Amino acid sequence: MNIINMKNLGLTEEFIQESKIYKNLFIGRVSTQSKNLFKVITENGEIAAEISGKFHYSVKELSQYPSVGDFVMVDRTDNSQGNGIIHHILTRKSVFARKVAGSKEDIQVVAANIDTVFICMSLNNDFNLRRLERYLSIAWDSGAIPVIVLTKSDLCKEIEVRLNEISSVAIGVEVLVTTSTSDKGHQSLTRYLSNGNTVAFIGSSGVGKSTLINCLLGQNILDTNGIRNDDKGRHTTTRRELIMLPNLGVVIDTPGMRELGIISADLTKSFADIDSLASQCRFNDCTHKNEPSCAVQKAIKDGTLSVERLENYRKLKRETKYEGLNSKMIEKEKISEMFSGMGGMKNARKFIKEQNRNKRR
Known part of the structure; x- marks a missing residue:
């Protein structure tokens, strides 16, 4: 059995100290969620887990449930005796969240404990300065550092014009230009990736988030599709997922979010x-x-x-x-x-x- 170095997964000394409050439990990090079932990465590998009954009845808001990126306390590190039980969430150091569509009060945590937010926007049909301002406002408020990642540069003939437009609204934010047609088209992203760091890919459907992650992985793990002719992205990623990169920390892939309801913003x-x-x-x-x-x-x-x-x-x-x-x-x-x-x-x-x-x- 390969032991996973949890520090490479983003586990910090602060989380370790907080975990000592809870006896006879183990630290894990939530990698995916499907209804009431979670996958949690522990030092002994990934396990299936669900929240305890006590936890369930103490939760008052949707945002208090475990989310992808959360560090949690579980009762086991393997599934040989059944699903693990999540008893606690450790204090989040950063949260990218949005208002749930059709709800006045519910908050959805898109990703937790992230260091960098890659705001992905296509230089093709997805380009929208007003939406970018919205993403930046929420990203700055999340506690993570926003970086704008422009995709599909090979489909844009006015890159300098677009960059000038972005510079007028993205004050103090670095802008990276990428393309999927070149083997080195994603290299500018790697300086934000390192052991222990977590990067969340955020953006509309079809802008190329999954394609970029596949490039970083060096293999096609995630399904990909482009923006349709009617200017609407195909929903390829249907759930949030935390993925470990070899010696480059972790990334979180998220479903496309064309509309982003604001809870709080900086x-x-x-x-x-x-x-x-x-x-x-x-x-x-x-x-x-x-x-x-x-x-x-x-x-x-x-x-x-x-x-x-x-x-x-x-x-x-x-x-x-x-x-x-x-x-x-x-x-x-x-x-x-x-x-x-x-x-x-x-x-x-x-x-x-x-x-x-x-x-x-």
């Missing part, structure tokens, strides 16, 4: 240019709409800031502001915002009363 990093401009405005509470001496509006007139980027900034700011509020609370916030320049909620209530009075007449 807009100060992803929109550092707007925050810097805002500090130069005449008024501290400038809304960057009609106020005099607005540095943001001046930048738009000068052509150094696009209207689309400002609008996306406002949109993401609204999403993060309203996260966790119920419908009544959101409505109250919106009304308060509408009347912020006219006395806030006091005038809003007066306005609503007058509206109701007119309806009764």
Whole structure:
């Protein structure tokens, strides 16, 4: 039996110290999840596992269940006596999460305990600056370092134009250009891979995440498909999966995410240019709409800031502001915002009363 070096798998001294709280249990790392069954890599290999009944009844939110990348405490390191039982999740050092589609409150952990987020975007039909801003905002908030990976460069005739567009929105983020048509088309990624490091590949369907991972593995382990002619990616990867690379740490492949609901985001990093401009405005509470001496509006007139980027900034700011509020609370916030320049909620209530009075007449 080959003993797996768990430190190469990302196990740190912090995790080891925390694990000592739990007696007679073993450290493992979640590699895949299928409904209520997990696969966990332990020092003796990969095992099938499920969560304990006590764990199940103590969980109040979807995000509290084990996710791919989590370090967990299990009761065994092989399946000779049946499935392992997961009793605890060790404290996550980073989390890339999104709002569950169709849900107001549920949070899905896409990947946990990651060091680097490769935000993959095709230079072909998938190219979308506004979506990239959204990905960057969530990535910065995750606790990991974002890196933009541009795929299918062989299908783009305007690479320099695209790179200039990206540089205007990806402040302080490295951009890597790759191609699958060359044996060395993925080499720029390897400097982010090393023993003990975890890299998550995030992006829309069909942009080439699985192809890149296959290149790094040196073999076709993952199924791949491209973007269809209708500009929609084929959903090749259907579940999140943690994969060990020979002497290069681990990578996490994720299903395509065209829509990415925000739970929380770090807009100060992803929109550092707007925050810097805002500090130069005449008024501290400038809304960057009609106020005099607005540095943001001046930048738009000068052509150094696009209207689309400002609008996306406002949109993401609204999403993060309203996260966790119920419908009544959101409505109250919106009304308060509408009347912020006219006395806030006091005038809003007066306005609503007058509206109701007119309806009764």
